[in-house]
Amino acid sequence: MENDVEPKMSLLQDMRRYSIWLGISVVFSIISAVTYILLANVFNQIIESVLSKEEGSLGGQISIIAAIIAVGMLSIFMNRFSSAKFSASVTHRIRIRIYRHLKRMTVEQAEKKQVGDIVARLTNDLPYVNEFLKKKITNYFYHPIMIVLSLTYLIILNWQLLLSCILVVPVFILIVNITTRPITKLSEQAQHYAGEANSVAQDSIYGIQMIKIFATENQMEQKYSSVLRDSLNKSLLLEKKKSALGSIQMILQSLPIIICFVLGGYFTIYGRLQPGELIIYMFLLNFMVQSISEIPGLMADYRELKGIVKRIGDFFVWRTESCDEGQTTTGLRIVTPIHLEFKDVSFSYQDRHNVLQNISFAAGPNRIVAVIGSSGSGKSTLFKLICGFYDNSGGLIEMNGTEIGQIDRQHLRSLISIVSQDSYLFPVTIAENIALGKPEASLEEIIAAAKSSHAHDFIIELPEGYQTMVGERGMSLSGGQRQRISIARAIIKNAPIILMDEPTSALDMGSENVLQENLTALWKDKTVLIVTHRLTTIRDADLILVLDQGKIVQRGTHHELLEKDDGLYRRLHDQSDGAMLEEERLQRMSL
CATH class of the missing domain: 3.40.50.300 (P-loop containing nucleotide triphosphate hydrolases)
Incomplete structure (x- = not known):
């Protein structure tokens, strides 16, 4: 039975550790949003100045625009750098936690799991988490702030026009919520099948001799193709759901602008809105609508992240030795x-x-x-x-x-010193493999152990001698050579x-x-x-x-x-x- 050795992986727990960088990123994303509002206000003043032919104030207003743009550029740089620092730190922390958990995992648990699935959690799932934290997480702050600031400014200008423009938004948000519900499960399933495909590929490499001897290349290819097909089907279904959101986003972006253009023109003709205000209205409404149209994508990304975080979290409930009963x-x-x-x-x-x-x-x-x-x-x-x-x-x-x-x-x-039948060797030098049980061993001790196991003669005939790199799983050596090194390793430990x-x-x-x-x-x-x-x-x-x-x-x-x-x-x-x-x-x- 698998017990909770650590609390189920909480992304928030790891995020909190580096929250200062997230905080910096959020602050500068807010500043970036504010700069757009300030630009809109200055543009409004410039348009009014041009229409009223007040040329004297243009120079000062252009200087203000330049200053706002400079602040905006700095904000974008700081936002991106701090979010990159935040994502890299959190992902690094999760990788360390996964490896620490992995090395404490019971042998019983490890023998039940597929290596490819474990590797997939490190090579497929974590990069997605990193990209999400780096490029998307600040959007969950930026877009709501942009919506609130734009909304406030537009209400002050003309609340009736605003109400007419955004009446369609709640309907589309409801549709998005329904559309994105299956994404979490689909994301989890797609990553699961990708992990299975990795396992089959690794088996094909590690067992290549047996596969060729028993002529099972076609069967292994069929197995790999079958698992890959399942992964592809789930991935395509996931992308289909996400692609459907593109159509919703297009309508969300277009419809309010069209309403504003028609109704705003009517208000301007009858004097209820100044020409400059209409231009700024459309400028800010466009920013607000863009932020609103990002909501479907944000919801889909969040649900996809939930599926991936669940897979990573499941890893942390695998039994470890520190929590075995009676141990x-x-x-x-x-x-x-x-x-x-x-x-x-x-x-x-x-x-x-x-x-x-x-x-x-x-x-x-x-x-x-x-x-x-x-x-x-x-x-x-x-x-x-x-x-x-x-x-x-x-x-x-x-x-x-x-x-x-x-x-x-x-x-x-x-x-305990152990000599096992499979004689597993690590992809390091022969000397390092022999000294595994005694890392501080001198070269003289390593050679003495190799002589006792009758490994010395074949080792010195290798191009680099004791510094020869052993291939992955020691496959560059014969079975007898691997076994002699394994015996030397047990001898030098002197347990x-x-x-x-x-x-x-x-x-x-x-x-x-x-x-x-x-x-x-x-x-x-x-x-x-x-x-x-x-x-x-x-x-x-x-x-x-x-x-x-x-x-x-x-x-x-x-x-x-x-x-x-x-x-x-x-x-x-x-x-x-x-x-x-x-x-x-x-x-x-x-x-």
């Missing part, structure tokens, strides 16, 4: 050496049967515990529980007698607990045997757990646990388990021996 980030700390114990531990993923059932065992320093079993038996899940990625649904997991849920998370993971998930799956038998000798020396005083399907890796283990369908069906040393002819371990051993002999035969043939 803390400021809990107890454990002193070494580490004694690890599972007591009747059970676990199940959401809506699934138990992956682990009543698991009990103990591990400690200078003791190697190995876990073996068929795929899907729950071997790797044990490591996820030890690392605190998931909460066990039953039983206890203790370190030195303390339940791991009470241990500070960062401290817990500082006690008291070592978890090895299929540590030599990408290595040949010869490399595995040599590496095994080095690792055995490094395991001194460590608590070591190994998950593997290769029995050659665990023959010297102090305790071997045989898992089958989430239960421990056998336990003992290699020799003890081999004595049981009808046991699962013996069957796995016989299968492994056959595979090992075949691998040795192939190696001899390649020599």
Whole structure:
């Protein structure tokens, strides 16, 4: 279940932090609106002066116009700069919040979400928020102020003419309100499908080898086209609704001006309005109508923003580790050496049967515990529980007698080095990848760790050696090379607990045997757990646990388990021996 770890993202909360820049922008937008009113008043005086042939006052009035224009230009500059500063600051703040939330997200939550959808919230949704804050938010202040100022001036000039001109406005605002209602939902749906399309595209890049091997290019293209078509349909429907507002805006702009032209001309002919006043009336009415005609667009933009903000806000209700029940980030700390114990531990993923059932065992320093079993038996899940990625649904997991849920998370993971089967590498240098668990490590320490994992020889043959940049996900290296770097990374961390998930799956038998000798020396005083399907890796283990369908069906040393002819371990051993002999035969043939 997803809980509120932070309050649902409030754009106002982030805006308030930089409200000074918004305030400056609003002030100068007001000044800009006032300059138009002042210009209209001066123009009126100039027209009256021209009609009455009072040439003496023209020079002063032109100077006033120049001053007003200068103030207006400064206002426009300050308005745009401060709104840009405001939008950039708020967007930067939201990006930081998203990343902080992302790094605290539980592994369970991350495994359920699509990477492309998360990326879309950063690359598609946030730029829209930035553009809205930069170019549109001050319009929500400028246009109402322009309407009020123009309205006041026009009422003073001739309220009957004004009333006749704006009678149609309320009707159109009602139509706009009805027309824009679906925009919020459509915006949210369009962004959702765009996120799905991103996910499919990323899968096509990351899984390109599998796609080509299994010749599924057409299926992936069809899937991408289908999701993209849904995104296109929602986007077009959204644009259709927004485009309909263009017609409404045109009528809103044109009709009042036409009424003013006809009725104002009538009032001027019969002396109820001066010629100069009619010109200024039309000048200001045009500004007022333009502001009123922007209302449909403002309403549509606001509703579209609501949909996007909701998508960003939904991200902040995804579970994070700081709020998991029974877990803390400021809990107890454990002193070494580490004694690890599972007591009747059970676990199940959401809506699934138990992956682990009543698991009990103990591990400690200078003791190697190995876990073996068929795929899907729950071997790797044990490591996820030890690392605190998931909460066990039953039983206890203790370190030195303390339940791991009470241990500070960062401290817990500082006690653990892990070599995982997928050997994930970051797109930085090889040296930086090895030093991941110990950023302050010297080059000598990095090289020593690489030599222990038999990675040094291939590293120094690379063009830049230890400074060679690793491609995204380490795909520029072979599986065996990635695994050796992963082992070096675990070695340099020198943690008291070592978890090895299929540590030599990408290595040949010869490399595995040599590496095994080095690792055995490094395991001194460590608590070591190994998950593997290769029995050659665990023959010297102090305790071997045989898992089958989430239960421990056998336990003992290699020799003890081999004595049981009808046991699962013996069957796995016989299968492994056959595979090992075949691998040795192939190696001899390649020599």
